[in-house]
Amino acid sequence: MSTSTSARVESAQAGSTPVLAARLRGLRKVYGQTVAVDRVDLDVPEGAVLGMLGPNGSGKTTTIRMLLGLVRPTEGEVELLGKALPDGAAAALPHVGALVEGPGFHPFLSGRENLRRAAAFEPLLATGSIKQAVEDALERVGLAAAAHRRYRGYSLGMKQRLGLAAALLVERRMIVLDEPTNGLDPAGTREVRNVIAELHHVGTTVVVSSHLLSEIEATCTHVAVLHRGTAVAQGELRDLLQAENSALVIVTPEFNQALNVLRDARISARPTMEGVRVELIGTTPPAVIEALVTAGIPVWEARLQRTGLEELFARLTEAQESDEGLSAVDTIEEGAR
Numbered sequence: 001m002s003t004s005t006s007a008r009v010e011s012a013q014a015g016s017t018p019v020l021a022a023r024l025r026g027l028r029k030v031y032g033q034t035v036a037v038d039r040v041d042l043d044v045p046e047g048a049v050l051g052m053l054g055p056n057g058s059g060k061t062t063t064i065r066m067l068l069g070l071v072r073p074t075e076g077e078v079e080l081l082g083k084a085l086p087d088g089a090a091a092a093l094p095h096v097g098a099l100v101e102g103p104g105f106h107p108f109l110s111g112r113e114n115l116r117r118a119a120a121f122e123p124l125l126a127t128g129s130i131k132q133a134v135e136d137a138l139e140r141v142g143l144a145a146a147a148h149r150r151y152r153g154y155s156l157g158m159k160q161r162l163g164l165a166a167a168l169l170v171e172r173r174m175i176v177l178d179e180p181t182n183g184l185d186p187a188g189t190r191e192v193r194n195v196i197a198e199l200h201h202v203g204t205t206v207v208v209s210s211h212l213l214s215e216i217e218a219t220c221t222h223v224a225v226l227h228r229g230t231a232v233a234q235g236e237l238r239d240l241l242q243a244e245n246s247a248l249v250i251v252t253p254e255f256n257q258a259l260n261v262l263r264d265a266r267i268s269a270r271p272t273m274e275g276v277r278v279e280l281i282g283t284t285p286p287a288v289i290e291a292l293v294t295a296g297i298p299v300w301e302a303r304l305q306r307t308g309l310e311e312l313f314a315r316l317t318e319a320q321e322s323d324e325g326l327s328a329v330d331t332i333e334e335g336a337r
């Protein structure tokens, strides 16, 4: 057993701090006057599917490019599969498959020929295995039928699929996907979701950026929310959602009376299309129901509602907006820091 493998096993057995597939510390990238990424600390536990979420321009792609050693940070450190970049890039990168914007495919070659070329540069792929690896990857992303066509004529979705196929040519320890569902139809989106689930099943670490909160919620174990270049939240998705307040939706024919009773009991409630929505802050479902029933309000239905990722995301990014004012871009005086 290699030193790194035994270290991973020991740590897993001790149930201590998780082994990290990637570790970013104090990461910062400044382009002229624009701070694209500002002191981001990010842990990607081994085996996690980490969703990177954030509005347009929040720094997702720049963070991913720095994670892959494609962009040199202005400040900060990147450790990928236990190797510090840039020096450890040659050792770490063959184990990392990536789909990032603008993969360099040749416009006049077919999808299959492009993939064979990409495969020829894979240090982990024996020459004799290239043909089969290419066909397997094409099949996996649903591109086998169009593999003979020139890349130039591919739709955006087909280009995305080919990029994904290139990332899947070899079994990797980590796969990084920047907006993998961009340009894909619903069937393509489902296929990407399945690929991510398969990768997770075999223990591959996945980092995936997306605007689609529902995609992240359905596929990820961990999430990092970026806003204006900073990480405003990160951790296990389940923990982040559980830490949020949940609500109780009460269905009653005495709608207005119920609101009055709750207000008198100092319980936060508001009318919604579904019923009276009670925020469970400093109160519990039995206490709410008791207050209503004691006041003679019939409770037809009481339904617990957990905060979804969409609400969490809105709250996190809106909180930042009100903290910072509504300046459109993050800029600094060059050299001020």
Ligand SMILES: Nc1ncnc2c1ncn2[C@@H]1O[C@H](COP(=O)(O)OP(=O)(O)OP(=O)(O)O)[C@@H](O)[C@H]1O
Pocket: 031, 034, 035, 036, 037, 054, 055, 056, 057, 058, 059, 060, 061, 062, 063
């Ligand atoms: N090469 C570059 N030169 C100058 N500015 C850049 C460069 N790359 C990114 N930026 C700026 O850095 C900020 C973050 O961009 P980035 O592409 O990382 O965000 P993103 O979250 O991936 O956005 P999107 O969701 O729109 O893809 C933006 O303001 C962007 O204009």
